[in-house]
Structures are given as C-alpha cells and as structure tokens.
Amino acid sequence: MIIQDQTSLTGEQDGPVVLVNTFTAKPGMLPCFVSVQTSEYKRLLGRVEGWRGNRLHVSLDGTSAVNYALFDSLQAYKDWRASALFVEHVAMISPYVERSEPHIFRPLYDAGDLRLQSEQTL
Numbered sequence: 742m743i744i745q746d747q748t749s750l751t752g753e754q755d756g757p758v759v760l761v762n763t764f765t766a767k768p769g770m771l772p773c774f775v776s777v778q779t780s781e782y783k784r785l786l787g788r789v790e791g792w793r794g795n796r797l798h799v800s801l802d803g804t805s806a807v808n809y810a811l812f813d814s815l816q817a818y819k820d821w822r823a824s825a826l827f828v829e830h831v832a833m834i835s836p837y838v839e840r841s842e843p844h845i846f847r848p849l850y851d852a853g854d855l856r857l858q859s860e861q862t863l
Contacts, residue, residue, distance in 0.1 A: 757793070758818055760810040762843040764834075771803050774837035778808070781830055788826060791817025811848075818845065 766774045775797065782795055791813035798807045812818040821827055 756814065757848055758812050758815050759846045759848055760808070760812065760818060760843055761846060762808045762810075762841055764806045764808065764841045765839045766804060766806065766837055767839045770837040771799060771806065774834060775799060775806060777834055777837060778806070781833055785826060785830065789821050789824070792821060815845070 764774065764778075778797060782797075785792070793811040793813065795811075796809040798809070800806065812821070
C-alpha cells in the first residue's frame with residue numbers, strides 16, 4: 742500500500758493530536774487528488790469518531806499537498822487508521838498518490854490567527 746503510516750504510535754497521548762501528511766502526487770495528478778480528497782472530507786464528516794477536521798494545502802509547483810488533521814486523541818487516530826472507512830478512503834485517493842509521509846504531532850503552541858481570508862469550509 743502506498744499510503745502507509747510509518748510513525749511511532751506507541752505510548753499514551755492525553756488530549757488532541759495532529760496528523761501532518763505530505764502527499765506526493767503522481768505526475769499531473771495533483772488536481773485529481775485534491776478533488777477526490779476534498780470530496781472525501783465531505784463524505785467522512787461526522788462519520789469518524791474523534792476527528793475534528795482537516796486543512797489541505799497544495800504546493801506552488803503542483804506536485805504535492807499537505808494534509809493537516811486534528812483528532813481528539815491518539816486513540817481516535819489509531820481507531821480511524823484501523824477502520825473500514827479508512828480502507829475505503831485509501832482506495833479512493835491511491836490512484837493519484839505516488840507516496841505519502843504521515844507524522845503525528847502533539848499540539849504545543851498557537852499564536853496569531855491562522856484562518857485564511859479565502860478559507861473555504863467543506
């Protein structure tokens with residue numbers, strides 16, 4: 742499977758965690774990936790326990806995208822990765838992805854207003 746999680750998911754994490762996943766699109770496929778990925782956000786909204794939402798950023802060179810997802814806990818993220826919904830999601834986006842590089846982070850500090858003027862909610 743192209744979309745594998747190589748992060749260490751051992752130990753406990755109280756509170757929210759952030760998934761930051763860099764997707765490298767197959768040549769010329771970034772627009773297709775973005776379309777399918779954003780459709781998936783809509784399809785999965787309210788169906789993934791402990792998932793608060795996502796942000797998607799695309800590279801200016803048109804080759805990659807970064808997905809930022811917030812989960813209530815590390816366990817919520819693990820449950821998502823083990824779910825049938827995740828398997829379906831991977832099948833939907835895999836045709837457009839050359840590789841992905843996911844990492845899990847613990848939120849530490851926020852400063853400023855990160856909302857984008859042109860931000861769209863799905």
